[in-house]
Amino acid sequence: MTAKAAKLPKRQKRVLTFIQNYMQQHGRPPTVREIGEGAEISSTSLVSYYLKRLEERGILSREPGVSRGIRLEQPFDVTMLPEDNETLSIPFLGYIVASEPIPVEPLPGTETVEVNRALLGRDPEKLFALKVEGNSMIDALVNDGDLIILRPQETVNNGEMAAVWIDSSGGEATLKKVYRDEGSSNVRLVPANPTMKPIHVPADDVQIKGKVVMIIRTLE
Amino acid sequence: MTAKAAKLPKRQKRVLTFIQNYMQQHGRPPTVREIGEGAEISSTSLVSYYLKRLEERGILSREPGVSRGIRLEQPFDVTMLPEDNETLSIPFLGYIVASEPIPVEPLPGTETVEVNRALLGRDPEKLFALKVEGNSMIDALVNDGDLIILRPQETVNNGEMAAVWIDSSGGEATLKKVYRDEGSSNVRLVPANPTMKPIHVPADDVQIKGKVVMIIRTLE
DNA sequence: CTTGACATAGAACAAATGTGCGATTATAAT
DNA sequence: ATTATAATCGCACATTTGTTCTATGTCAAG
Numbered sequence: 001m002t003a004k005a006a007k008l009p010k011r012q013k014r015v016l017t018f019i020q021n022y023m024q025q026h027g028r029p030p031t032v033r034e035i036g037e038g039a040e041i042s043s044t045s046l047v048s049y050y051l052k053r054l055e056e057r058g059i060l061s062r063e064p065g066v067s068r069g070i071r072l073e074q075p076f077d078v079t080m081l082p083e084d085n086e087t088l089s090i091p092f093l094g095y096i097v098a099s100e101p102i103p104v105e106p107l108p109g110t111e112t113v114e115v116n117r118a119l120l121g122r123d124p125e126k127l128f129a130l131k132v133e134g135n136s137m138i139d140a141l142v143n144d145g146d147l148i149i150l151r152p153q154e155t156v157n158n159g160e161m162a163a164v165w166i167d168s169s170g171g172e173a174t175l176k177k178v179y180r181d182e183g184s185s186n187v188r189l190v191p192a193n194p195t196m197k198p199i200h201v202p203a204d205d206v207q208i209k210g211k212v213v214m215i216i217r218t219l220e
Numbered sequence: 221m222t223a224k225a226a227k228l229p230k231r232q233k234r235v236l237t238f239i240q241n242y243m244q245q246h247g248r249p250p251t252v253r254e255i256g257e258g259a260e261i262s263s264t265s266l267v268s269y270y271l272k273r274l275e276e277r278g279i280l281s282r283e284p285g286v287s288r289g290i291r292l293e294q295p296f297d298v299t300m301l302p303e304d305n306e307t308l309s310i311p312f313l314g315y316i317v318a319s320e321p322i323p324v325e326p327l328p329g330t331e332t333v334e335v336n337r338a339l340l341g342r343d344p345e346k347l348f349a350l351k352v353e354g355n356s357m358i359d360a361l362v363n364d365g366d367l368i369i370l371r372p373q374e375t376v377n378n379g380e381m382a383a384v385w386i387d388s389s390g391g392e393a394t395l396k397k398v399y400r401d402e403g404s405s406n407v408r409l410v411p412a413n414p415t416m417k418p419i420h421v422p423a424d425d426v427q428i429k430g431k432v433v434m435i436i437r438t439l440e
Numbered sequence: 441c442t443t444g445a446c447a448t449a450g451a452a453c454a455a456a457t458g459t460g461c462g463a464t465t466a467t468a469a470t
Numbered sequence: 471a472t473t474a475t476a477a478t479c480g481c482a483c484a485t486t487t488g489t490t491c492t493a494t495g496t497c498a499a500g
Contacts (some may be wrong), residue, residue, distance in 0.1 A: 067287040109337045141361045217435035
């Protein structure tokens with residue numbers, strides 16, 4: 001909240017709060033009479049008087065003679081978007097292939113993919129997307145062409161799936177559930193497919209590039 | 221089952237587009253007269269007529285006798301997204317489990333899931349969604365909890381993945397690539413995992429409930 | 441104590457806005 | 471060809487909404 005609202009008289013503050021709440025709830029500004037009712041101000045001329053004061057402070061602007069002609073200025077604008085249907089542009093960094101390093105840096109002119117925010121967890125703005133090339137991720141129940149969404153993380157909790165680069169043997173990218181067992185210097189990498197066996201790799205040879213948060217497979 | 225905006229008459233579409241743009245630009249809904257001016261409709265009663273039609277379709281709602289008493293319903297809320305990133309509400313019909321019939325009919329009060337239109341192919345308004353319960357779809361590279369989007373179809377082209385109900389042995393639901401081999405009365409059902417073997421089933425025992433068009437796996 | 445600025449309030453009025461009626465035309469069904 | 475329904479339109483009217491006028495109260499400065 002900016003300095004503009006600092007030391008706002010009680011009644012003006014009530015008017016402003018009412019307008020903000022009304023905007024959120026109704027998707028439109030209130031009328032002068034609605035403000036009077038909601039902020040307990042007995043006359044329309046007094047509401048007008050307060051709106052004029054708030055306009056002078058730059059908190060809102062008015063269009064004379066227009067119904068509901070009140071507009072909150074930033075940062076008082078209230079977004080009309082229902083939050084759960086917003087999508088997010090996630091940078092698409094390239095392809096994940098078993099034999100090549102996993103891309104983690106965006107380049108100029110990076111493509112993006114749109115994903116519904118409702119399907120994502122916290123810090124969605126840090127996510128990036130990779131597309132799977134080849135059948136090497138089959139043991140993760142991930143197919144050639146699948147889109148995976150990741151959060152850049154160098155560690156994950158036991159049992160979480162990550163994009164992992166294994167240094168030994170010339171380097172290999174894989175998607176697996178990662179476990180650091182107590183008392184062991186190895187990392188256990190477990191395929192998502194419960195019918196397949198885990199592998200054990202020295203912890204020093206393993207680089208976690210990101211945690212997998214979503215997999216999208218389009219078949220058309 | 222159709223998406224709400226399918227086959228909207230040209231003038232209603234103009235009205236809707238005008239309202240959306242006006243909301244974005246002004247932060248409030250337009251008046252009936254502003255809609256008339258902006259969408260080139262000559263009378264207020266005709267604008268009212270179109271608003272009534274749009275309300276009947278569930279695209280918007282109105283408050284009688286209130287100035288600017290128009291509210292766009294989801295998924296027609298004003299969005300900053302370019303048009304090809306619009307989302308579509310797809311009816312979520314329930315769960316697909318190996319041992320139970322595949323749901324294909326929507327019930328009253330059906331939930332929906334939002335999916336980006338850009339990720340879908342043709343006729344997106346016919347699609348429905350199911351969630352996978354259990355590990356029985358692992359051979360399709362589909363995990364417990366995955367969301368699958370399907371188009372209701374009773375036949376698919378060779379090699380396309382479908383939700384299939386097999387009548388024999390008391391009934392079984394499965395997700396497999398379907399092949400009708402020439403000169404054979406059997407259907408060949410091929411797992412998506414290329415390391416696993418196909419099964420052959422008499423064609424009469426197989427009911428295709430829908431073609432799989434997308435699989436979404438959320439890991440958080 | 442006086443004065444001026446600001447705050448408060450009711451009510452009337454003008455303008456904006458939504459609704460409904462009646463009429464005409466277009467389209468689809470029989 | 472007839473009939474029913476949908477689409478189109480102008481206009482009058484009712485209601486909502488914003489503005490203005492006038493009056494009164496409060497508070498700070500001189």
